[in-house]
Amino acid sequence: MSADAAGQIDQDMYSRPGIVDSDADLLAGIRVLEIGHFVAAPFCSRLLADLGADVIKIEPPIKGDPVRQWGAGKDGHSVWWSVHGRNKRCIGLNLKHPAARQIVLDLVRECDALVENFRPGHLARLGLDDETLRSVRPDLVIAHISGYGQDGPQRDRAAFGVIGEAVGGLRYLTNHPAGETDQPPVRVGVSIGDSIAGLYAAFGVVSGLLKRAAAPRARPASLDIALADSVFSMLEGALPEYGALGIVRQPSGGRIPTAAPTNAYQAADGSWMIVAANSDALFRKLCGVMGRRELPQDARFADNPARVAHVVELDAIISAWTATLEASDLETLLAAADIPATRAYTIEDCARDEQFLFRGMVRDIDDPLIGPVLHPGIVPRVMGREQAIRWAGPDVGHHTDEVLTELLGMAPADIAQLRGEGAF
Template identity: 45%
Template sequence: MNTASKSTDAPLKGVRVIEMGQLIAGPFAGKTLGDFGADVIKIEAPDGGDPLRNWRMIKEGTSVWWQVQSRNKRSLALDLRSSEGQDIARKLVAEADVLIENFRPGTLEGWGMGWDVLSQLNPGLVMLRISGYGQTGPYRDLPGFGMIGEAMGGLRHLTGEPGRVPVRCGVSIGDTLAALHGVIGILTALYHRKVNGGQGQVIDVALHEAVFNVMESLIPEYSAFGAVREPGGSALPGIAPSNAYPCRDGVVLVAGNGDSIFKRLMHAIGRPDLADAPDLANNAGRVARVDEIDGAIGAWTATRGVVEVLDALSQARVPAGKVYTARDIAEDPHYRARDMILKQATRDGYEVDVPGIVPKLMGTPGGIRSAAPHLGEDTDAVLREVGLGAEQIAVLRARGIVA
């Protein structure tokens, strides 16, 4: 793919992952493991595969989102609702290190693939289960998507302008947070397995809990003070100044909330009176006068262009930045210098820019080893690995069990 992304010493080389489920949360976890060398076998329904293949913008018959979400994976088109398909899945899991699934709780149990069964087949199995509300509790059986998790986790209440309907952040952040927590759990469980006798375990990730885990002081403030945090628009309530300020040709974000940074910021905008005010020397005093401070910064930015503002604040060593669009990201030299945009060849014959690998391991970096597969492209190869011959595969294909 991109020479900077190839590594012969991938840190998860030799780890086999079976990915079940579809769309975002489970597959994003699989994608992350695949980026670092795991052999990820994605099981898809023969009749259409993962719906993400057809989400958002389509090129050459496939979503470009799919190209990044399913890179470094192999596709096995297998009907998990059939007894034959379930038998094959159990054979795969018996030889795997990790199983990822994001079905509604109870689905795998109904297919004869609950933890009680799979752990007997493979005592070292690490099983990530992502669901709306977790595998236990009174809401366990309710359907849950990422947006519901964001709402229950407390995030949606804080997104938007005060007094207006909450808005989503623009991406499926609830699903992605659940996936990342799942990856943390997988890596932790694999380490535990290595140093504690080879025993696997279940990782139970609920979408709303993954969101809730990043909600900072939300609950401690309610517990200690009875305070219900409310939406603050572009500001960071309780920390000042930290806001978005309009310029002649756009908007800049300014984080001047450090004590020394605030002084430099005020001098940069020509307000030494505020810089030297004794009551503004700490955050508590600045919060009390936040409207005045925001007004002063906004008055200064309003008469200047974005580039001029950023240049001035950079010279003053004040954290500031513009609001990036996709075009800004694609054209930014820093993204390119750090290999955060890579050129990926697709199986459909064109190249597309995709996000690079995060995090960056200096000794054993991740990489893009293979493009996202066509539906069932690796079916025969995977089935041969579990001992099926050509005639057996042909029979399964004729019956629609595999494709």
Template identity: 45%
Template sequence: MDSSPPFKAPTPAALAGVRVVEMGQLIAGPFCGKTLGEFGADVVKIEAPGAGDPLRNWRLIKEGTSVWWQVQSRNKRSVALDLRQKEGQDIARQLIAEADVLVENFRPGTLEAWGMSPEELHRLNPGLVMLRISGYGQTGPYRDLPGFGAIGEAMGGLRHLTGEPGRVPVRVGVSIGDTLAALHGTIGVLTALYHRKVNGGQGQVIDVALHEAVFNVMESLVPEYSAFGVVREAAGSALPGIAPSNAYPCQDGWVLVAGNGDSIFKRLMDAIGRPDLGAAADLADNAGRVARVHEIDAAIGAWSAQHSVQQVLDVLGAARVPAGKVYTAKDIVEDPHYRARDMLLTQETRDGYSVEVPGIVPKLSATPGTIRNSAPHLGDDTDAVLTEAGLTAEQIALLRSKGVIQ
């Protein structure tokens, strides 16, 4: 089967010339590699021979491979390399010596045990930008504990706020802790690359903990506790302290309404036939509306329950009140706005079928992200990458015979 890349970059790539070695698996590290690859970085993904990254087999499988994998690993090259063997570690060091960025999300101490501590790698490659994502960070009393995204969400304060008051905390529905860590890691990589460019070419280590990435987006959680002793609690679909902002029932579903601006609130009340609330002096600002939020929510809910979702959206759209329905995957795929902004792309896989996948974010005007290559089979690029690193065909064949590569 032809595994040649089906995509070509039509515009200059912002990160062209940046070489990334990805030594992570599953979500956090690889999502960072995905993001860098979409903007032109050459991402070499090191996977264990045999099964490779477990994400290859997560959730729904088509033609033997997860469709999630097709998104997470596009624009990457796969090298199947056994890092438990010394010869595999030597090859990894050889690849890292020529890289700009190393991304890893092993438990702290794993790279050190393989002779790849930051100190050793920076002696080998002083300009290396090294991103380390872990559950609790590279320091501190919890550093050696195993950490997953869900645990980071709990420790970061997010899980306490998700769900209905008094009921079991629920997960967001996606691996948000891992993704937040990956995005913070990407910011760190780009910042460090810029610093390297303007400050003498020195690399550095970026230490991202899953729970800290979550904690960083927790808004006023700690300041409110510090200043007032208030512990913020779960509030279901409402936005505590901001009114009105909630989900409201319709005849055929739910609609989210954000009517918390002063002028927006007046337009919202006129639209639902409650101008008395819109004109109330004590509801002219957010503080007053918060004090009567249950009354306001009841009024909006009583109105919305008499209409379909689309009818509610039509009325509120005409009144210039922010509102939206709760989208499913089907809604997203059928929405013209998603397609108008290239947020749904058809991606050809190396297994011979096409699949619709999310587009690329953020959107750059001069150097937009692109899908240049489909996600690789395990070890698709082992020979090519090792040849680029200077190994001969005979050396590669010997490594394969020993099981060091696949």
């Protein structure tokens, strides 16, 4: 019934939680309501859906989630949506319609968890505060995702991803050292803050559900996941270094501050090779490959502290060598010497990588909305299980009738009337 790794998906397969393999899928039997948009909440619920949860996504009728129009499109559909909306059941629902609040509550009654990323307080203003939600479903786990959190002086600030990443301390570090460039620090290139917040929310939701299973009478969890907190939590030792020693971590460009050589070096064809040869043994091997066996005897490069102190000269020597060879030749030479190295993969390199293909991390999907497309596989991988991509991101409202009939027992005539009024 389900799409296999080489995956065709036909239109009839957009549905039915029944196709979840209840042994294979860790979250089979869990139902999650998403009232989300943009990246963080939809990414959270996609991760839950990928592990087998029955995710029901509520979005505005007709237009739907703005991500449906983001980035490159085909046949009027963002191709990102194919992944972002996969494995979910999508309901179009106008939250301003008078019947909407009761429909949400009726759905909540059938759900184990709710994930949302409105501005803090917005759901409460719609009459859907945590207490009201739990009046119909007392053990509901709730995840609120926002830019800065559900409380505090900045809670009402607009949740722009790039701002949250900068407040979380990441943007300052994605730069070359002071004095080496006039260019601005780079954005990571993807919505990393939103995605990390979504992943934390997924971890929190499942932890809340596990608590409920272990202690049914404990207070159900309301989680408060901020994008800025989530990014800030990724800064490894930077905060304790500041707190205990007053050190302000500085950007280090392509390098690692404490070990050399590790950097990206340009090949003759212009592509970038990452080389991590920062132990004495690896450095000796690298010098052998470069035909510079005398370098480890040079006092400037004799051990790691010396190499770190003379890293600019060292990187210049390595760059002069890499510039004479094509990336593919460099990869062959460095692999033969067992030196950790790789091209900086483009998405095309990723799509063709034998390891990703072997592990089902790149999958051919035939999406009914846009045709053939590639999907990333499911993370985390569960060993010895299929972990199917059940369907690609469906059209707005694709599952409205199905869900309202199945979960709420609504009659077709009632659905038709509410649709006529613009509710769906």
